[in-house]
Amino acid sequence: MKTRVDDFLPFLIDRFFYCIITRSFFIPSRPPFNYVQTMKRSSTIYLDHASGTNLLPEVKSRISEWLDSGIVNPSSIHQEGRRSAAELDEARTSIAEMLGCKSSEILFTSGATEANNLAILGTAEALRNKGLHIITCATEHPSVLESHKALEKNGFQVTYLNVDKNGDVDPEEFSARLTDDTILASFMWVNNETGLMHPIEELAQMAHKRGSRFHCDAVQAFGHIPMQMQNSGIDSLALSGHKLGAPAGIGVLYLRKGHTISRNSFGGSQEQNVRAGTQNHLGAKALATAIKYHVAHLDVNTKKYVELSEHIQNQLKELPGIQINRYGKQYTPNILSCSFKHVDGEALFIRLDMQNIAVSNGAACSSGSQSPSHVLTALGFDENLAQASLRISMGIETTRHEIDDFCRELKQIVTSIYREIK
Secondary structure: OOOOHHHHHHHHHHHHHHHHHHOOOOOOOOOOOOHHHHHOOOOOEEOEOOOOOOOOHHHHHHHHHHHHOOOOOOOOOOHHHHHHHHHHHHHHHHHHHHHOOOHHHEEEEOOHHHHHHHHHHHHHHHOOOOOOEEEEEOOOOHHHHHHHHHHHOOOOEEEEEOOOOOOOOOHHHHHHHOOOOEEEEEEEOEOOOOOEEOOHHHHHHHHHHOOOEEEEEOOOOEOOEOOOHHHOOOOEEEEEHHHOOOOOOOEEEEEOOOOOOOOOOOOOOHHHHOOOOOOOHHHHHHHHHHHHHHHHOHHHHHHHHHHHHHHHHHHHOOOOOEEEOOOOOOEOOOEEEEEEOOOOHHHHHHHHHHOOEEOEOOOHHHOOOOOOOHHHHHOOOOHHHHHOEEEEEOOOOOOHHHHHHHHHHHHHHHHHHHHHHO
16 A cells, blocks of 8 residues: 555654654753743732732632532523522622612623623614714723724714823813713723723713713722712623632623613523623622622721822832822822833833733733833823833732832832943
8 A cells, every 4th residue: 555645744743843842853952941940939029900810818718619519500490500590699689789789780791891892882782773972081991992993883983082191081071072962971980000080970970961871991990989889870880800809701790770782692591681691600609709898898908008009109209210100180099000211111021020020011901012001192101101111000918018029129120221221
């Protein structure tokens, strides 16, 4: 039987890569350089909690208990399915109580990105016959901005309000841009890169006076600002579990009763026929536990963040070339943005990472992008300054000692970079 070359091709490829990996081309082998071991320190200084934070002890301790009880589809009609559905409803009711709303107004999603998409796209399509105009802000999260871009391709007109050098929206400009054709306004409560707080309730009232609905991305606000939905004027609101100490893959969309939205996923009739698919039973219970924790500890955690924020700013002010991006306005104390003039942003981040320090320079969704932060450029930063910016975000486990270590390492790195420039 004649043998074809193709028959040996998989074998030859396999041997080729084996030789490369094992360095067996008759060259004396030597251990490869271990970058991980070289960079490894006894502990990580993690200051990127706005991207995602660790599981709360309350959540972590109960996950094994929940897993042991079994994960069953809440839509199943047998006894175990009914038990799972009851636990899902219990989580929904608990979250509603914490948010000051009805349990029927809480929809579980895979996270805030899906919640924002559902609210913005769903509201626009549901109200298309009433108008085609929507207002948002240039510094919103990518999940909000991309939703609006998708609507523009589908015939809607979107006004992107500019911000001043502080990142503030002008309520008077917002009011002037509202028209009888405006069906929706969408603004984040707390900016995810700077920590700036927008006057959400004031903006919501203005929108309602013109008959417009109001959506809010509250991902960075919850746990730092008291929230009671019924009297807020907010018609829909997005939360994310992995920002609060629950696992990734679970979120909430608050949708005010009577405000229907068009669905954009199809299948089952879960989540009031708005979001098809088997619910994340375990995630919902974890999120309910996390939300309950943050409501109960709001005051004590806020006090801690304020003290840490003052402590870190006092040390950062001593660094050469630094610009702390706060201008006397209202900010949440757990997020701090700062920039370094005439510093190579890439070099700064590489050296911080080599010291096992975790910070970011923008939204985690945009990591890997070489483009400067759209938030900082909207504030008037040039490209170099925007790329040489840090977002320092603290969590409930952040300690004063970690802040001291971070500031000491950052000072050495920045001083070294400036010395090399000279």
